[in-house]
Amino acid sequence: MKLFLLLVIWVNTCTSLTLPSTFTKCDKRKSDFNECLSKAVQNAISQLAKPMEKYNLPSFEPFKFASLSPKSGKQIRSSSMKFKNYRIYGHTKINSSKVNMNFEDNTLTIELSHPELRYEIDYEAKGVMMVLPFDSAGLVTVTSKNPTYTLKFTLEQFVKNGKKYLRVSGTNMMIKPESMTFYYENLFKDKALNDEFNKEMSGSWKEILANFAAGYMDSYAKVYGDVFNHFLEVVPLVDLFEGVQ
Template sequence: MSTKLFILCGLVLTTIITVEGAPSSNLPKGFIQCKKSDPKFNECLKDGLQSAIPHLAEGVPSLGLIKVDPLRIIELKINQESGHPVNLDLKFNDVDLINLKHSQIKSVYYDSVNYNAKIEVLLPESLLLEGNYEVNGNVLVVPIKGKGKCKLVTDISNAVINVQFKPVVKNGNTFLDINNFTFEFTATKLHLKFDNLFNGDKALGDNMNVFLNENWRDILKELQPSVEQVLSMAFKEISQHFFNSIPENEIFLP
C-alpha cells in the first residue's frame, strides 16, 4: 500500500494551535492566550481553539494563515494493493475539503513535560470532498474504471489527533520536532458519486455508483487505514513546518 498527499495550506485542526502561542501583539482581536501555569490550561486551550476556528476558516493574514474552508488538496493518491477486497489505484487532484469551519473541539490535552498532545473533535456537518478523480481497479471483485468529477460526502462523528513531540535545542531556543502524528476518525456514513465512469457509459456508471453506496461500509473499512495514514502524514508535515519556525515557549506561554 502506498499513499501520497500534497496540500496547499494548513488544516484547521492542526494550525489552530499556533494561535495560542503567538505573541500577544500578533494575536487578532477575539483570540485567546493560554498559560501552562493555569490549572485550567487544557480547558483554556479548548476554548481558544474553538474561538479560533471561524477566524481561521476565513484566513488570518496577520498570522500568515490562508483560508482553510474550503481546504484545497492538490493531489491525493491511494494505492490499495492486490489481495484486498478493494483493490484500487485511486487518485484525487484539485479537490476541495469543505465544512471544516463547523468543527467543534471536544477536548484538548497537552503534556508540556512529556511533550504530547491529544485533540478530540466533533464534526456536526458532513465533510465534503469535491474535485477530480481517476480510478482503476476492483471493488469487491467488481471492476471499476473512470476519470472525471467526483463528490464524496462523509458523516464523521468523532476525530482524534495524537501528537508526540521531541524537544530540540537550536541557538539557545527549544523547538518541537514531531516524532509521531496520528489522525483517526469514526464515520457513520459515506456517500460517493463518480462522474464519467467507464468512459461515460451512463448505465454502467449509474449502476456502479449505486453499488458503491450500497457497500460503503465495506469500502470504508478497506480504505480508512490508507486515508488516515495519508492525512496523518500530511498534517504532520504541515505542523512541523510551523514548529520549525517558532520556539516552544512562544507557542505555549509560561
C-alpha cells in the first residue's frame, strides 16, 4: 500500500494538472483579484472533507500529522511530555477569509477564521506535577473557540518540463483564538485531581499558547507549508491564475 501511494505521488509530481474544476481561478489583472482569491481559498478548503489524492491534498476532516519538532527542548512544569498523532477537526468550516497575493515580493498571506477547531492528540507523560509523580498516557483534547489562523507563505518560481511553478520556501503562522480549553484523559488516577488540573490548564490558555508558539509554531507552520507545496508541485503557475505568464 505504501509503495502504491509513493508511486501515485511520483506520477503526480511528473505530471502537470489544471486547477480542479470545482476550484475558482482568479485573474491577476483584475482589481478584485485578492477578493476573488479570498473566496477561492475558502471554497477550496471547504471541499477538503475528503482528500484530493490526484492533487496531493489530504483530508482536512480531520487534518492529520504525526508530530511536531520543538525549537528548543522545553519542559512543561517538572515533567516530560511527548505528543504524537495530531488530529485537527474544523478546518473546513470557515466564518471568514482574507487572502493577499503579492507578486512583487512573492508572498501569499491567508487569514482564516473558524467557529471552532478541535485538536485530538495522543500524549505520554512522566514526571512530577503539583508535587505528585505520574506516569501516564492517553488522549488530550484541545478546543479552540473562534480562532483566526494567519499563514504567510514565501514563494519562489522554478521551471519544470518547460513550465513555471511555485514552491514554498518559508512559512510563518499566527493563531489568535477567543478562548481555549484543555482536557487530559487519565493524567492523574484521581478524577477530582485530574479535573482540577485540566481546569487550571484551561484557565492559563494564553500562557500555554505563548509557550507553544515559542517552541513549536515554526514546526506547525511547516506542516501547512508542506501540504501547500505538494499541491503546487502538480499545478503550473498559468493554471493557478489567469493573467500570468
